[in-house]
Every structure is written in structure tokens, then in C-alpha cells.
Amino acid sequence: MxxxxxxxxxxxxxxxxxxxxxxQVDVRADGNANYTLSARLDPDTRTLTGVGRITWRNRTATPTATLRLHLYWNAWRDLDSTWMREMALEGDTSLAWRPARDRSAIDLTALRLADTTTDLLPRLTFVAPDDGNARDRTLAELALDTPVDPGESIALDVAWTARVPRTFARTGVLDRDYVVAHWFPKIGVLDDRGWRASQFHASTEFFADFGTYDVGLTVPTGWIVGATGIERARDVHDNGTTTHRYRAEDVHDFAWATSPEFIVHERRVDVAADRAIDVRLLIRPEHAPQATRHLEAARDVLVALDRRLGPFPWPQLTIVDPATIVNPRAQGESTGGMEYPMFIMAGTHWSNPWVDDALEDVLAHEITHQYFQSAVATDEVRDAWLDEGVTTWVSDELIDAIWPTRFVAVDRYFGGxxxxxxxxxxxxxxxxxxxxxxxxxxxxxxxxxxxxxxxxxxxxxxxxxxxxxxxxxxxxxxxxxxxxxxxxxxxxxxxxxxxxxxxxxxxxxxxxxxxxxxxxxxxxxGRPDTFDYAVDDVVTSEDQAGDRVESTVFLRRLAPGVFPVDVHVTFDDGREVVESWDGAAPWHALRYDEAARVTRVEIDPARVLVLDVHRTNNSWTATPRAADAAHRWTPRWVAWLQHVLLTYGFFV
Ligand SMILES: [Zn+2]
Structure with a gap:
């Protein structure tokens, strides 16, 4: 094995x-959305005050007389946002009970063409191209006097204030730990089909053009900061704050985290003879014993990805291991398990057995996202499968390859x-x-x-x-x-x-x-159809002399999905045949007139179609084998039951 x-x-x-x-992997981005931003975090009021300049170039062949700006944090402003309405549809009503001070908002306080005094704020309107929700304020449109021609650029000076929420969608504050993502007015993507800028939806992530980010983050002196990009300078001010100056090139987003409590580990990972990546780990004190496990897993994953997908797209990666959430209602949602360019939120538990893949799984997944979506910037609002599906497939292949025999199934109780x-x-x-x-x-x-x-x-x-x-x-x-x-x-x-x-x-x-x-x-x-192939029955009749058996194998397609399958048939003289069925008709019969009797039939014996929703009906055997199945699943079921009873006993 x-x-x-x-x-x-x-x-x-x-x-x-x-x-x-x-x-092909040596290319750099054609960056057309560039940001120079300064933001000051006031932990006492949980507010963020920002100013900056957005320089945007029209990459399309058509002039545009409008610009679109995402104001993501307005999704958590009130219960009328599209995000909140969709979350309620998803079945989660707990967010509605959060007090107003735990919600968020982002308000533009200035918007001008660069180096002018003309106030453009009155020209800004909220738009809802997806669902027409007039109360949604997550996407704004700015009408311009002069269109931006193909290849031309426009620069906007912006200022804003924002309230940091108790965590929604992996963004927010818990005690003094801040994870700050999609926190600034962000320009949408224009392509030759028009604006591909959506409102903020509960089920979707992000889509943006590449560019360069020069960002100054002012936080209390002594607080640890981790962010997209590389820290270039640190200015300590007399008022007890420090500005951390970051620069990131060829990225389409900028996220950061800060806390006075993070412990920092830095390690250079040699991924190839001529390539190294600086890994910076920010970890909570209660997870400190797992720092080495994080760093070693990150190293193994980075090396494996370099072999499979080419050089890591940037020279540095920051990993943040945030607080473990045991009670989302009181603490807010977890900030763990999220990817931003050059910056990922990992996650672990206070106690994490060596054979539990929780830490390695999230790390492998989020680091793989550095390739799929951070570098290969698919549209997460429309094509989430392209980054989540591909990333999940790749990172699970990595886990299999890097740690082939280490992990076992683990269930967690008492809030994990x-x-x-x-x-x-x-x-x-x-x-x-x-x-x-x-x-x-x-x-x-x-x-x-x-x-x-x-x-x-x-x-x-x-x-x-x-x-x-x-x-x-x-x-x-x-x-x-x-x-x-x-x-x-x-x-x-x-x-x-x-x-x-x-x-x-x-x-x-x-x-x-x-x-x-x-x-x-x-x-x-490309279709919503599920798949379910089954052996319905095998009907046999012997001739009177008893030396010929007529066998008919009835195969069925029980779900709408169509997929060609192999059918493996075994006879009682030991002979085996493999038939092909295109899987299209609702049923299909295989007929044999042989000296031997059919003893076993299995559809898709190689298990190619893993999407088949009922594997147990794929085979038919002359002698039932229920005992095998029971043997495999009974221990897990009994352990689960035991823990339900223990948990019940603990609380009653
Ligand atoms: Zn993902």
C-alpha cells in the first residue's frame, strides 16, 4: 500500500x-486595477477609516460611461441586503438576531476624479442587476461625464469609513483579533460582455481584475499584522500607533489580519533548486504547539504544488491560524478556511490528533487556491465550481500523495x-x-x-x-x-x-x-441530473436436460443522468465477461444461453462513475452478502450512538 x-x-x-x-508560467498580470490605500483601525470603536486612489484602465474594445464599485460590507448592514435575504433562504436565521453593533457598514465620504475637487458622490447610485433588490447597497454605479476609452485610464480619489462586524463570512472581529477582507471600495470587472460586477451574494465569493496594491495599515503599536503582499516599511507614530506599509503586485485582492496576540513564525521553503517561498505564520497562543505541524504541512504542499502546477505565483505566503469557534452565536462565524492572494486563513482545533486531517486539509485546500482563483482568476460569482471543484480535487489528490497512510476518520463532539x-x-x-x-x-x-x-x-x-x-x-x-x-x-x-x-x-x-x-x-x-444505475434482477430458466441455462440480466437507469458503464458478469464455472452499456435507455437486458449460470453482476466495477448516488444497487449476487456491509459500518454507527448518549447525559 x-x-x-x-x-x-x-x-x-x-x-x-x-x-x-x-x-506560460513566467507571465505577469496585465494589471488594470491599481490601488493606493491607507486605512486606520480604531479598536475602541471597531471602525476603519480609509483614503486612497483607484486607478483603472479600460481593457475592453468599447468606451464605458459608467464605473461599478463593490461595497461588500453593506451586505451586513441590515436584514434587507441581498446577502441577508439569501442567508435566510439558506435556512440560517440566527444572523437576524445579532445586535446592530455587531453588524457592519461601509460609507463613502469622498469620491472625486483624482486631483480635482468635483464631488462625484451625488452621481453614485446603488444598483441591483442580479435581483432588483432596491434595498441592497453592495454595488454602486458611477456615471461619468467623459467615457473612458479603450486603453485609457481613470483615477478616482476615495475616502470611506467602515464598521468592522462580528464575523460574517470569515470577515470581522473576535475580541481583539481582526480579519479584514473586501474592506475597501473595489472596482468591478468590465469585459467585452459588459460589467461582470455582481451584488454580494450569500453563496458566492469574488471576482476582480489584477493590479498593484500599495497599502498602509495603521494599528496600535505592538499589534501583529499579516496581509496580502510584502511589508516594505513600518512607521511608529507618537500617538501609540504604527503604520505597516505593504506592497503586492499581480494580485486581485488585498486582505489582512491583526491582533496583539498572534505569535509569528517565519520560514523559507525551498520548493525547487532555484525557487524559495517565504512563509509567514501568525498563530493564536492556544494553538502554538501546532505551529511546526502547520509549517511542515505548508512546506510539503508548496513543494508538491510547484511540481504539479509550476512555480508559486508570488514570493511570499502569509498563513493565519485564527481562534477556534465553538459557539458561533456568541463569537461570530469562524474566520478560518479562506483564501486571498498571498494570504490564507487556515485553522485547527485546540486538540488535534496526528491522524486527524483537519489542519492539513484546510491548509492544502487554501494553498491550492493560491493557484486556482488567486492566480487563475476565474469568476467565483458565476463559476464557483471552477475554483472550488478544481481546488478540492487537487488538494485531496495532494493529501493522498503526501500523507497516503496517515489519516483516519474523525468525528468531533462538544463543539469540536x-x-x-x-x-x-x-x-x-x-x-x-x-x-x-x-x-x-x-x-x-x-x-x-x-x-x-x-x-x-x-x-x-x-x-x-x-x-x-x-x-x-x-x-x-x-x-x-x-x-x-x-x-x-x-x-x-x-x-x-x-x-x-x-x-x-x-x-x-x-x-x-x-x-x-x-x-x-x-x-x-453541465446538467443537474443525478446518476443511479442498478441491477434490477437476474431471471434464469434451465432446459429440461439441465445442461443449458437461459439467463436474463435486467439493468436499469433509475435517475435522469446518462453515462456509459461497463457491466461485469460472472458465471458459476468461473468465467467472467465485461459488457458495455451506453446507459441511455431506462433499462437494458443482457441475455445468455450457456452451460453455466450467472452468479454475479456488477455495473461499473471499476467505479468510474463515482457520482452514482446508490452504489449498493449496482451489483447482484446469487448469495446475499449483507454481513460484509454490516461488518464495515457497525463500529462507526455504534460509536456515534455512544457519543450521542454521552452528550445527552452531559447536558441533562
Ligand atoms: Zn475553497
Whole structure:
């Protein structure tokens, strides 16, 4: 087991490094959205006061007479925002009970053309192109007197104040720990189809153009700061504050965190003979014993990603390990598990057994996001599967390759404080990586390629985080490891510092597979259909002499999804045949007139179609084998029951 896994890891490394075109990964961004920002955090009032200049260049072929600005923090201003309404639809009403002081707001206090005194604020209107919600204030449009011509630039001077919320969507404050993301007026993306700037939705993340950020962050002296970019200077002021000056190039966002309590670790990771990355870890004191585990996992992941996807896009990565949330109602939501360019929020628990992948899983996932979305800047508002699905598939492959035998299933109790291990259930990519069992219970209501913000608020996470990587796993099992590795690397190289879409992913797959796989991507990602193939029955009749058996195998397609499958048939003389079924008709019969009797039938024996929601009906055996299944699942069920009873006993 260990040796086989190691060999496949080594094979992947060779293939990946040979398949990356060095010139393609050497590109830099055509940065057209550049920011010079200064912000001061006042912890006493939890306010942020900012000024800055936004310089934007029109990259399209058409003049534009409007600009669009995201004001994300207005999503948490009141219950009328689209974000809050969608969260209620998602079933979460707890946010409605938060006191007003725990919500947020961002208000522009000045908006002018650079170096002029003309006040543009009266020309700013809130727009709601997605849902027409007149009360939503997360997207604003500015009408210009003079259009910005193709290739021309415009500079705006802005000033704003914002209130930092108790954490919503991984942004906010807990005690004196601040995680500050999408905190400034941010210009939308204009392409040849028009403005691709959306309101802030509960289920979606972000989309922005690349640029350079020069940012000064003023916080109390002595507080630790981590941010996108590299700190260039630090100015200590007489009033007890310090300004940390950061610069980041070729990024499309800038996030930061600050706390007086973070412990800092810095380590240079040599990812290749001529390449190193400076890793900066900011960790909470109660997690301090896990710092080495973070740094070693980050090193292993960075090295593996460099082999597979080419050089890390930037010279530095900051990792923040925030406080563990045990009571979201009192503490706000967790800030852990989120990616921004050059800056990720990781996460662990106070107690984290060595065999629990919680720390490594989130770290591998968020570092992989540095390639998919931070560098390969797909539109997360419309195509979330392209970064979440691809990232989940890649990071679970990494976990399998880097730690092939280390992790086991772990359930957590008492708000996550107590970890219960199941040593007999080893980590496996489909089950613990892609959460196959959760997917089977709820596969999601939408096709992953449906624009993300239009997907059901109740199941979008299943669609993008479970179904999409399982679809990619189905692709891998169809085209093979080599082609899959090339496809992902090709997509990463071609899309670096650009805004690729689903068609670019399909092209990377087809070019890497050497054949047209569009049908597979359409079937698994392009439709909401679920898949369920079953062996319905095997009917046999013997002739009177008893030397011939007529067997009819009835196969059924029980769900709308269509996918070609192999059918493995075994006879009682030991003979085996593999049939192909295109899977299109609602049912299909296989007929045999043989000396031997059919003893076993299995649809998709190689388990290519991991999206099949009922695996148990895929096979038929002349002798039932229920005992095997019971043996496997009973221990976990009994342990779960035991803990339900213990938890109950604790509180009653
Ligand atoms: Zn993600």
C-alpha cells in the first residue's frame, strides 16, 4: 500500500513537471486595477477609516460611461441586503438576531476624479442587476461625464469609513483579533460582455481584475499584522500607533489580519533548486504547539504544488491560524478556511490528533487556491465550481500523495473540542476527501455550471464542493492519471493571471486527453441530473436436460443522468465477461444461453462513475452478502450512538 502510493506520487511528479510550459508560467498580470490605500483601525470603536486612489484602465474594445464599485460590507448592514435575504433562504436565521453593533457598514465620504475637487458622490447610485433588490447597497454605479476609452485610464480619489462586524463570512472581529477582507471600495470587472460586477451574494465569493496594491495599515503599536503582499516599511507614530506599509503586485485582492496576540513564525521553503517561498505564520497562543505541524504541512504542499502546477505565483505566503469557534452565536462565524492572494486563513482545533486531517486539509485546500482563483482568476460569482471543484480535487489528490497512510476518520463532539478517532476507517479520496457519503444524501439541485449566484441557497455548497470534484474524479477515472495531471497543469498555466472560464477548462482537458471529453463534462457538470444505475434482477430458466441455462440480466437507469458503464458478469464455472452499456435507455437486458449460470453482476466495477448516488444497487449476487456491509459500518454507527448518549447525559 505505502509503496504503491509512493510510486504513483513519483510518477505524477515527473509528468507534471514535464508538462508545464515554463514560458506560460513566467507571465505577469496585465494589471488594470491599481490601488493606493491607507486605512486606520480604531479598536475602541471597531471602525476603519480609509483614503486612497483607484486607478483603472479600460481593457475592453468599447468606451464605458459608467464605473461599478463593490461595497461588500453593506451586505451586513441590515436584514434587507441581498446577502441577508439569501442567508435566510439558506435556512440560517440566527444572523437576524445579532445586535446592530455587531453588524457592519461601509460609507463613502469622498469620491472625486483624482486631483480635482468635483464631488462625484451625488452621481453614485446603488444598483441591483442580479435581483432588483432596491434595498441592497453592495454595488454602486458611477456615471461619468467623459467615457473612458479603450486603453485609457481613470483615477478616482476615495475616502470611506467602515464598521468592522462580528464575523460574517470569515470577515470581522473576535475580541481583539481582526480579519479584514473586501474592506475597501473595489472596482468591478468590465469585459467585452459588459460589467461582470455582481451584488454580494450569500453563496458566492469574488471576482476582480489584477493590479498593484500599495497599502498602509495603521494599528496600535505592538499589534501583529499579516496581509496580502510584502511589508516594505513600518512607521511608529507618537500617538501609540504604527503604520505597516505593504506592497503586492499581480494580485486581485488585498486582505489582512491583526491582533496583539498572534505569535509569528517565519520560514523559507525551498520548493525547487532555484525557487524559495517565504512563509509567514501568525498563530493564536492556544494553538502554538501546532505551529511546526502547520509549517511542515505548508512546506510539503508548496513543494508538491510547484511540481504539479509550476512555480508559486508570488514570493511570499502569509498563513493565519485564527481562534477556534465553538459557539458561533456568541463569537461570530469562524474566520478560518479562506483564501486571498498571498494570504490564507487556515485553522485547527485546540486538540488535534496526528491522524486527524483537519489542519492539513484546510491548509492544502487554501494553498491550492493560491493557484486556482488567486492566480487563475476565474469568476467565483458565476463559476464557483471552477475554483472550488478544481481546488478540492487537487488538494485531496495532494493529501493522498503526501500523507497516503496517515489519516483516519474523525468525528468531533462538544463543539469540536473532543475528537473521536475511527482507526479502522482510513482516509480515502472519495469518502473523506470528496465527502461521497454526504453527496449521496444530497447531490445538490443545480448543475455546477449554472451561474453560482443563481444556484439554490440550500445546496450550492454540495453542487460546487462535492459534486464538482466528484465529476472531476469521474473524469480522472475515464482519461487516466497522466492525462488528468496534464489537464489540471495546462489549465493552471494557460489561465495564470487571466480570467479563464469553463470553455478554457474544457479545452485544457480535451488537449490533454487527446480526445473530445466534452460529453463527459456536459453530463457531469453541465446538467443537474443525478446518476443511479442498478441491477434490477437476474431471471434464469434451465432446459429440461439441465445442461443449458437461459439467463436474463435486467439493468436499469433509475435517475435522469446518462453515462456509459461497463457491466461485469460472472458465471458459476468461473468465467467472467465485461459488457458495455451506453446507459441511455431506462433499462437494458443482457441475455445468455450457456452451460453455466450467472452468479454475479456488477455495473461499473471499476467505479468510474463515482457520482452514482446508490452504489449498493449496482451489483447482484446469487448469495446475499449483507454481513460484509454490516461488518464495515457497525463500529462507526455504534460509536456515534455512544457519543450521542454521552452528550445527552452531559447536558441533562
Ligand atoms: Zn475553497
Amino acid at each position: 505505502r509503496r504503491a502510493a509512493f510510486l504513483s506520487f513519483a510518477a505524477l511528479l515527473c509528468l507534471a513537471s514535464s508538462s508545464i510550459d515554463a514560458q 473540542l473532543v475528537a473521536w478517532r475511527y482507526p479502522q476507517i482510513r482516509w480515502s479520496r472519495p469518502h473523506l476527501g470528496f465527502s461521497l457519503d454526504t453527496y449521496r444524501v444530497e447531490p445538490g439541485w443545480d448543475a455546477p455550471t449554472t451561474e453560482t449566484w443563481r444556484q439554490s441557497p440550500r445546496t450550492w455548497a454540495h453542487t460546487n464542493y462535492l459534486r464538482a470534484p466528484l465529476a472531476l474524479e469521474t473524469l480522472r477515472r475515464t482519461i487516466g492519471d497522466d492525462a488528468m495531471t496534464r489537464a489540471i497543469a495546462t489549465f493552471a498555466a494557460r489561465g495564470r493571471f487571466r480570467h479563464p472560464g469553463p470553455a478554457d477548462f474544457t479545452a485544457a482537458v480535451n488537449d490533454s486527453a487527446g480526445r473530445d471529453m466534452t460529453w463527459l463534462l456536459d453530463a457531469t457538470l
